[in-house]
Amino acid sequence: MWGLDERTQVTRVIASGRIIEGLYKICCVADQIPIPYTKWLVRVGEATRLGRKIGPRLEQVSVACSGSEDARRLMKEVRDAALEVLPPLSWDRDWV
Numbered sequence: 001m002w003g004l005d006e007r008t009q010v011t012r013v014i015a016s017g018r019i020i021e022g023l024y025k026i027c028c029v030a031d032q033i034p035i036p037y038t039k040w041l042v043r044v045g046e047a048t049r050l051g052r053k054i055g056p057r058l059e060q061v062s063v064a065c066s067g068s069e070d071a072r073r074l075m076k077e078v079r080d081a082a083l084e085v086l087p088p089l090s091w092d093r094d095w096v
Helices: 004-030 038-046 049-058 069-085
Strands: none
Touching: 004 038, 004 049, 004 069, 038 049, 049 069
């Protein structure tokens, strides 16, 4: 059986993957392109306007699940990048 620290680490890995998947799906929707199979999602998502802005930050997303100050800063940077790209698509800032 796994110890508490190991379970926490596994939970962070799973949560990181889900966060990345969700954000790249939003990237595809924002560029009005079909969401590809998960196998190609990162490649297609990185090629979008929003993906080019947030992609480098998503490489560090496992930190975002730690709850640290770095995590909050990282997620704020991702949100700020989204706020630059999404309003021209009539996506409201409050929603983002």
